[in-house]
Amino acid sequence: MNRSLVIVLGTLALGMVMFGGSYAVSRHVGERCLTQPGNDLAWLRQEFHLNDAEMARIQKLHENYLPQCAAMCQKIAAKKMEVEAALNGATNVTPVATQKLAELAALRAQCQAQMLRHFTEVSQTMPPEQGRRYLAEMQRITLGLHEQTEQSMSISAGDMHGHN
Amino acid sequence: MNKENMNPADEKLGALLRASRVSPALPPRFQENVWRRIGDAEAPVLSRSRLSWLDALAALVLRPRFALATVTVLIIAGALLGVRDGSQIARRDAQTQYLAAVAPAALR
Numbered sequence: 001m002n003r004s005l006v007i008v009l010g011t012l013a014l015g016m017v018m019f020g021g022s023y024a025v026s027r028h029v030g031e032r033c034l035t036q037p038g039n040d041l042a043w044l045r046q047e048f049h050l051n052d053a054e055m056a057r058i059q060k061l062h063e064n065y066l067p068q069c070a071a072m073c074q075k076i077a078a079k080k081m082e083v084e085a086a087l088n089g090a091t092n093v094t095p096v097a098t099q100k101l102a103e104l105a106a107l108r109a110q111c112q113a114q115m116l117r118h119f120t121e122v123s124q125t126m127p128p129e130q131g132r133r134y135l136a137e138m139q140r141i142t143l144g145l146h147e148q149t150e151q152s153m154s155i156s157a158g159d160m161h162g163h164n
Numbered sequence: 165m166n167k168e169n170m171n172p173a174d175e176k177l178g179a180l181l182r183a184s185r186v187s188p189a190l191p192p193r194f195q196e197n198v199w200r201r202i203g204d205a206e207a208p209v210l211s212r213s214r215l216s217w218l219d220a221l222a223a224l225v226l227r228p229r230f231a232l233a234t235v236t237v238l239i240i241a242g243a244l245l246g247v248r249d250g251s252q253i254a255r256r257d258a259q260t261q262y263l264a265a266v267a268p269a270a271l272r
Contacts, residue, residue: 004222011225015238022242023249030250035257040265043258065266115267142267 044122048130057125065118072111079104115142 036042086097119138123131
């Protein structure tokens with residue numbers, strides 16, 4: 001291999017190392033500087049450009065909501081255990097298991113409604129445009145996944161009908 | 165055979181022999197072979213031009229001003245891209261943290 005080729009290839013390799021090193025270091029530093037561990041509401045401030053007064057109101061709503069959310073989660077976890085117990089060892093779905101499943105679904109719906117009410121309250125403490133964006137984003141994230149699941153299930157069900 | 169040693173009496177015979185010489189037919193694919201040889205002869209010229217191009221590039225990258233400018237551009241580009249990606253990752257992490265707090269995984 002001639003000398004010029006070695007120089008050109010070496011320079012390219014060195015350039016890639018410098019670019020990669022600079023990228024890795026700055027990405028790490030950027031990530032560390034902007035991450036605020038332990039602050040659940042940091043995203044709201046960054047994303048919706050909220051001031052201190054708005055953040056204080058949201059913080060209060062958040063603190064009121066968390067115990068309600070935790071209580072609902074406990075109820076759902078307990079109901080799930082009841083469903084598992086009702087299904088455990090059964091060869092078919094008993095009326096008791098059906099009843100427990102319905103109760104679990106009702107609890108989940110109750111929890112979801114409570115969550116959406118909280119999102120609405122939070123959105124009302126924001127400037128109108130940001131509030132609309134927040135509410136749309138939260139509904140998209142929390143309800144959109146269900147829609148995706150339902151859509152994928154309806155597509156696969158459609159495929160099955162197509163094969164029949 | 166030496167020309168000086170030739171017998172003048174044989175001149176007639178020589179003329180006869182020259183007259184009877186038949187010009188041979190061209191071998192098969194003569195023209196193609198000629199072009200191939202011309203191509204072979206030009207090949208070193210091409211490799212020389214490639215070599216000079218590489219030499220010029222090598223000389224360019226070894227120039228201090230060019231090297232400094234390149235290093236600066238690469239470092240700045242890498243840093244900008246890194247900061248952009250880092251902030252996106254941090255934003256995604258913060259969103260995940262908020263969602264984990266307000267929206268139980270069982271509902272998402």
